[in-house]
Amino acid sequence: MSAMLGQIAAIARKDLLIEWRSPSRISGLFFFSLALLLMVAFATGASTSILHKIAGGSLWLGVLLASTRSLDLSFSIETDQDALEGLLLWPVDPRAIYYGKAVANTMVLVVVATLLTPLMIAMYDAPIRGNPAIFAGFILFGSAALAAPGTLYALLTTRARAASVLLPVLLFPLVVPALVAASAGTTLVMEGDPMVQAPSWLALLVAFDALHWSLGGLLFGRVLEET
Amino acid sequence: MAEGLVIDDLARRFGGRWAVARVSLTVPRGTVMMLTGANGSGKTTLLRCLATALRPHHGRALFDGQDLWQRRASMRPRIAFLSHQLRLYDDLSARDNLGVWADLGGLRPDISALLTQVGLETHRPDPVRTFSAGMRRRLSLARMLLRQPDLVLMDEPFSAFDPPGQQLIRDVVRQAKQRGATVVITTHVPEIAQAVCDTRVHLDAGQIA
Numbered sequence: 061m062s063a064m065l066g067q068i069a070a071i072a073r074k075d076l077l078i079e080w081r082s083p084s085r086i087s088g089l090f091f092f093s094l095a096l097l098l099m100v101a102f103a104t105g106a107s108t109s110i111l112h113k114i115a116g117g118s119l120w121l122g123v124l125l126a127s128t129r130s131l132d133l134s135f136s137i138e139t140d141q142d143a144l145e146g147l148l149l150w151p152v153d154p155r156a157i158y159y160g161k162a163v164a165n166t167m168v169l170v171v172v173a174t175l176l177t178p179l180m181i182a183m184y185d186a187p188i189r190g191n192p193a194i195f196a197g198f199i200l201f202g203s204a205a206l207a208a209p210g211t212l213y214a215l216l217t218t219r220a221r222a223a224s225v226l227l228p229v230l231l232f233p234l235v236v237p238a239l240v241a242a243s244a245g246t247t248l249v250m251e252g253d254p255m256v257q258a259p260s261w262l263a264l265l266v267a268f269d270a271l272h273w274s275l276g277g278l279l280f281g282r283v284l285e286e287t
Numbered sequence: 288m289a290e291g292l293v294i295d296d297l298a299r300r301f302g303g304r305w306a307v308a309r310v311s312l313t314v315p316r317g318t319v320m321m322l323t324g325a326n327g328s329g330k331t332t333l334l335r336c337l338a339t340a341l342r343p344h345h346g347r348a349l350f351d352g353q354d355l356w357q358r359r360a361s362m363r364p365r366i367a368f369l370s371h372q373l374r375l376y377d378d379l380s381a382r383d384n385l386g387v388w389a390d391l392g393g394l395r396p397d398i399s400a401l402l403t404q405v406g407l408e409t410h411r412p413d414p415v416r417t418f419s420a421g422m423r424r425r426l427s428l429a430r431m432l433l434r435q436p437d438l439v440l441m442d443e444p445f446s447a448f449d450p451p452g453q454q455l456i457r458d459v460v461r462q463a464k465q466r467g468a469t470v471v472i473t474t475h476v477p478e479i480a481q482a483v484c485d486t487r488v489h490l491d492a493g494q495i496a
Contacts, residue, residue, distance in 0.1 A: 142370070
């Protein structure tokens with residue numbers, strides 16, 4: 061078990077080190093999401109009440125679109141020189157590859173969402189009136205909810221010719237419950253959450269994470285041996 | 288229990304074409320076998336079956352009496368495969384690349400000494416994307432040297448190497464042999480490899496010629 065934990069840490073560290081050494085990747089994701097936030101803000105006009113209502117949803121739409129690019133890149137570094145097969149033969153436990161990459165993908169999305177949040181607050185004039193810790197919980201568990209199935213599906217599509225098209229087609233329907241929970245919960249926290257509904261949405265998000273992080277660990281090895 | 292590598296009636300197909308067709312041979316411990324053959328003769332496929340990267344569709348390969356595919360989880364740490372695919376991370380430095388693979392294997396090697404051994408001591412902090420083809424091959428070789436495997440598989444190890452690099456490969460093969468490892472080398476240039484090889488097998492259309 062400790063060997064597997066060491067491998068998970070090594071995979072996550074390696075992926076994050078690659079992100080750190082190639083900052084153009086994460087900045088590309090950030091500016092892509094920022095452009096989306098800007099377009100939505102301009103498209104809805106200057107109505108503050110509408111902007112408040114859509115702030116949470118726009119943030120998660122930006123993170124969702126950034127996630128497909130981020131997940132695609134996280135496996136392209138493994139397939140460029142067939143490092144993925146090298147990991148399998150080294151041997152690295154497939155569950156360690158999955159959890160290491162899912163942790164790294166979660167952290168990348170958390171960084172993107174964290175960088176977007178103050179800009180979204182400024183552009184949408186929508187300050188966080190509720191508990192900031194719950195808001196941070198939505199950022200963390202929402203990012204994890206995209207990364208867990210995303211890491212599995214990114215592996216499935218990594219050798220397909222149109223991987224960057226196929227990944228969102230497979231991933232988006234699956235993460236709808238997580239996106240609904242994250243968007244609704246984030247918006248509630250930003251509006252002050254007078255009826256204390258946000259913790260229920262957060263609980264739904266945590267349940268989604270528990271299911272998909274468990275399933276991903278179970279299925280990843282089988283998918284890896286077959287790709 | 289037989290020591291070394293025993294390939295027993297092994298075959299592997301891609302679609303309807305048999306890339307390796309019922310090959311049987313034995314390579315004892317401490318022996319270096321050279322595998323030659325034209326492009327498409329099945330050398331790499333055979334090596335990938337031995338490395339457990341591919342499942343044989345017929346027959347089996349044993350190492351020290353253990354079925355390589357059936358026991359792949361326990362056999363993989365004993366196998367080193369120097370592949371055409373270099374399996375390096377271009378955005379990381381030479382030192383970071385070796386560090387990643389060492390961490391994944393729970394190993395604590397002297398990475399600086401390894402980089403010196405393969406002639407990359409002055410390129411430790413450089414990103415691999417700035418490396419030439421030969422330097423990449425050297426780094427891939429250094430990764431193989433992180434472990435002291437019992438079964439060493441080298442696919443065209445002399446390609447992209449300058450003469451000192453070719454000598455480095457021969458030295459690595461000699462050291463593996465002295466340790467008692469079994470070594471299989473595929474090559475198109477037997478005259479470069481023959482100084483370190485004990486036996487030679489020629490493949491033609493997936494079969495031993």
